[in-house]
Amino acid sequence: MPNPLLRIEHLDVTFDNTPVVHSLSLTLQAGETLAIVGESGSGKSVSALGMVNLLPSNASVKGERWLGDTNLANLTESEWNAIRGNRVGFIFQEPMTSLNPLHRVGKQIGEALRLHQGLRGEAARQRSKALLEQVKLPRPDELLDAWPHQLSGGQRQRVMIAMAIANNPSLLIADEPTTALDVTVQQEILALLRELRDHHGMGMLFISHDLNLVRRYADRICVMYQGRIQEIGPVEQVFQHPQSDYTKALLAAEPEGRPQDIEQKAPLLTARQLSVSFKRPKTSLFKRQPPAFVALQPTDFHIAPGETLGIVGESGSGKTTLASAVMRLVTSQGDVTLGSDKLSALTGDALRRHRHRLQMVFQDPYGALSPRMPVFDIVSEGLRFHYPHLTTEEVAQRVKQTLHEVGLPESCAARYPHEFSGGQRQRIAVARAIILEPELLVLDEPTSALDRTVQKQLVALLRDLQVRRQLSYLFISHDLAVVRAMAHRIIVLKDGEVVEQGPCLEVLSAPQHAYTQALIAAAHLTS
Structure with a gap:
């Protein structure tokens, strides 16, 4: 087995002396997708944020963290800034709060390209357009000039994905990357992420509550509950032969039943x-309003x-x-x-x-x-x-x-x-x-x-x-x-x-x- 791309040993996370993640240990190989699943509050996102030093100041992170040969536990803030967005891409769970409402989409994607690749002007715009096309967004030229609030939740999520893969990272941490997407686009996006993973040899840490997606797109699965790993192993092994009681309960849970029948009454x-229409932004002062x-x-x-x-x-x-x-x-x-x-x-x-x-x-x-x-x-x-x-x-x-x-x-x-x-x-x-x-x-x-x-x-x-x-x-x-x-x-x-x-x-x-x-x-x- 080659040296892992990511190695985490005994990761502990506390907030104001309250422990929320306990002795988490895992490895991720290049070209592999490891899914972390568990109920809300189980520590999935906190663990991922702690790995790359994105937790608030009242959080304490202990344990070994390695990205290839780089010891992540001893990096300065400037060294972290050189890694995040470059060697490590992050797709956040809530795209509206992750996108700057005061900047157009094109500027925000271009910022990552400028900081890590030195691309500016037309070169950055063309690369940004190509990224939007990669994540299956229609009318990329229009979207580059749009504000985040003008996009749907799913469109904002795909913009975040485009930003995360802009610099071809070796590690992609995807925190609920398809939460806001319909089922058809979910498949397109995850197929795209798998294609990018295979093409670049990228490792992917995939955080999700959607077990159907996990089963289809992950190689291994890590089940968490109350900040602790319940079990970890190949996807099919865990799905077919779960060992922990919590995993069994998680696999059995699915919305069921039907709403109660109603009487025919006058509409509420x-x-x-x-109908709703929105004005399109002008791309130039001298062009007509579209x-x-x-x-x-x-x-x-x-x-x-x-x-x-x-x-x-x-x-x-x-x-x-x-x-x-x-x-x-x-x-x-x-x-x-x-x-x-x-x-x-x-x-x-x-x-x-x-x-x-x-x-x-x-x-x-x-x-x-x-x-x-x-x-x-x-x-x-x-x-x-x-x-x-x-x-x-x-x-x-x-x-x-x-x-x-x-x-x-x-x-x-x-x-x-x-x-x-x-x-x-x-x-x-x-x-x-x-x-x-x-x-x-x-x-x-x-x-x-x-x-x-x-x-x-x-x-x-x-x-x-x-x-x-x-x-x-x-x-x-x-x-x-x-x-x-x-x-x-x-x-x-x-x-x-x-x-x-x-x-x-x-x-x-x-x-x-x-x-x-x-x-x-x-x-x-x-x-």
Whole structure:
């Protein structure tokens, strides 16, 4: 066996004297993919960040770390800067918070090329364009001039991948690299990463909660729980003959069941001819303004009380745009009616008075949570705004009860978002939404950052909340297994246009449109 590309021995990570990773040891060979799996908060991301010195100042990292012949434990900050982004590429879990909102996409990719390859100007732009093409992004010239907020979650994730592979690293650490991507693009991206790995002899550390992807694309698997390795070995060996009880439970977990049947009632929410267009940026002062980009074609749909309408489609298909239009977070055309109130005609204070009736859980929970506020203030902020008559004790009691409902202990109320895993932050976002007791909850990829065991728990929680509170859901997801467990009806979007819609089980079992058929085939969805 050749010397490993990466060797970690007895890695310990503590935050303010609280241990979170215990004696982690692993090796990674060049050309190999090692997957790290485990539930949210198990230490997967913290271990990877600790390996390359990207943890905050209150973290302590001990143990041996070697990248080839380089001892990573003894590097200066300038030496780290020469390695990160060059010999080591990192795809972060949350692309919106990893991309600078004040710089265009082309400048951010070009920065890595300038720092490590000395490329500038047109040479950097052409290389950046080629990288966007490599990660299957359409219209690369336009995207180079776009701002991060103008891209979908999946598009931002692919920009992060392009930045990570820009300098052909020998080690690529991919922390949930396909979290925001639909199933068809997931396969394209992971096939691309495998192709790059094989071509360059690159080693890949692949952190994921998607066991189907791990099984298809990893060579070995490391299972973590509460900061400790439960077992490690070849993928097929672990999947077919798991040794630890935790691994067995993890492999058996998958969203199951169906939402409760609903009575036929007048719609709670109705959208008629809802559409969204965005102005394209001018590429030159002297050129004409290009035509607007139509993100959502005129669309009609309704949601009944207690019903879940699922929205599925590839990244950039218009799912989040549709949700934002319903929430009046983007400028749109058409009518949106909630009950007897025409939301599309309301502005200012009149619209704000209805905000508590419909709430949204965003795709990127870290970007949606203020890093300067503790969890108590985050969850209670809307409550204090919409119900100012509540006493301090009443607010505290509601926060405690809501945190309990989403599976978080009362003790987390005093902590800040950066102290939680991605899945835990998602549950905080759900708590912030449901504490207002809305009639409609818009859920934008609410399970994308969660491992399968927590996905199953959250799906059960959302269904239970729906029955007890008669909640209606607009549920956006690329995970068809979760959609099947949650939705009564689904709409399939492609390029901003509805290509198919109908009862959930009918569409998933007998899809009529070729695109829907391709989505289901890529998801390996079984009946």
